[in-house]
Amino acid sequence: MDLSTIILPEHVFVGLSAPTKWRALQLLSSKAAHCLGLDESLVLRALEAREKLGTTGIGNGIAVPHAAIIGMTRPRGLMVRFSHPVDFEAIDDVPTDLAFVLLFAENGRSEYLNVLAAIARRLRMEGVLTAMRQAKSADELYSVFMTDSIC
Template sequence: MALSTIILPEHVFIGMSAPTKWRALQMLSSKAASCFGLDEATVLRALETRERLGTTGIGNGVAVPHAAIAGMTRPRGLLVRFSHPVDFEAIDDIPTEWAFVLLFGEGGRSDYLNVLSAIARRLRTEGVLTAMRQAKSADELYSVFMSDSVA
């Protein structure tokens, strides 16, 4: 499953600001609900429930808030770069610069694992995180993240 079919260019945002991870989850829920035609309260409840199980801060400045949403037929995602890092209580204690919000249907948990694996592989590619930090626009951030080659 290609990341470009899950995170579309119009679902990339730069400059969101949140003082806490819980406020960030509210803002991310609002953005996801708007982008995907979902109920904001449902998305927020699902993301908060998942976050209470353990942090979605996977380290190196990245968080992957995710949840199953009833009625979704395919995985959908957002890529957000915060204007100031947010403490997501990541496993390496590094504040979160980027959030990859992943929403999937209740039967799509294996889809989520495949998407998370693809994101992790991409972020481990040499130069990707540096190029993402240097991106000046949402379009540039999307291009850098999705590109097979990083300059």
């Protein structure tokens, strides 16, 4: 799966700040709405509803807030590195510094799972998480994440 068609370079943000998970979801909704041409309140309601079902903090400082959005035709995403970790109530209790927002069509849940699996594979590559956390800019963060190997 080509993640570069789902997360574009201009949809990567470094240094965002939010004091709580709920404020982070508001911030992420605003960014997603602006980047993807969606209604911010619709995105926020969908992300909050999903989060209420259970945390999207998957551990190791990573969260993947995601939701089906009416009108979406294919999965799209954002990548964010927070300036200070946010408590996403992750399964390992490690605060989140990296978030991937994934939005997809209501009938595209299986496609979303493929995207999530591709992100997980990339994050498991040796050195990727460390390099992502050390990236100095959004461009560098994107480049590190999209590169097939880290030296």
